[in-house]
Amino acid sequence: MRYVMVPVPAEHVLDVMRWVLFRAPDEDYETVARDAARVANFMSDADDLTRSVLLRVAEATLTDEPLRLSDAASEFDKDAQTINAVIREANAVALGAERPLIEIRFESAIGIHGQTGKVSFLGMRPHLARQIRSAARPNPSAGV
Numbered sequence: 001m002r003y004v005m006v007p008v009p010a011e012h013v014l015d016v017m018r019w020v021l022f023r024a025p026d027e028d029y030e031t032v033a034r035d036a037a038r039v040a041n042f043m044s045d046a047d048d049l050t051r052s053v054l055l056r057v058a059e060a061t062l063t064d065e066p067l068r069l070s071d072a073a074s075e076f077d078k079d080a081q082t083i084n085a086v087i088r089e090a091n092a093v094a095l096g097a098e099r100p101l102i103e104i105r106f107e108s109a110i111g112i113h114g115q116t117g118k119v120s121f122l123g124m125r126p127h128l129a130r131q132i133r134s135a136a137r138p139n140p141s142a143g144v
Contacts, residue, residue, distance in 0.1 A: 018066055018105075035127070035128060036134075038094060039094060039101075039132055040131070042093060043135040050089070050090055053083060053090075054102070054136075056072060057102050057122045057129070058128075058129035058130075060123070061124050062130065066123075068120060069104065072122060101124060102122055103124060103125075104121070106118045106119070106120055
């Protein structure tokens, strides 16, 4: 693989870093096929909140929009701890203990009054996001 260094304006550095972080090369075909089977199985057994959280993170990943944990919690009218528990459970069950399904990254942030803190962002590998979106689609071959 060939790499090229490109200057990035300071105001876009974090966005570029997020983009690069979630664009790591997909694993080999066998791992991707095994992940697809596990994701489909997990999605068929998951409760509505878990499916919704997975779909929201998948869509954010595929559209390159950063998704904060706090924003996801407010979208589902839950607190951040509940969404975090859903993510932990999905990560423990979906792909086994090998790798997380949803990754949580922490970034330093400075508020408007100068206070510092951490912001949690949710994301996943693009091939997993595509598999989740595919597994969530209704099966046209299944009878009504």
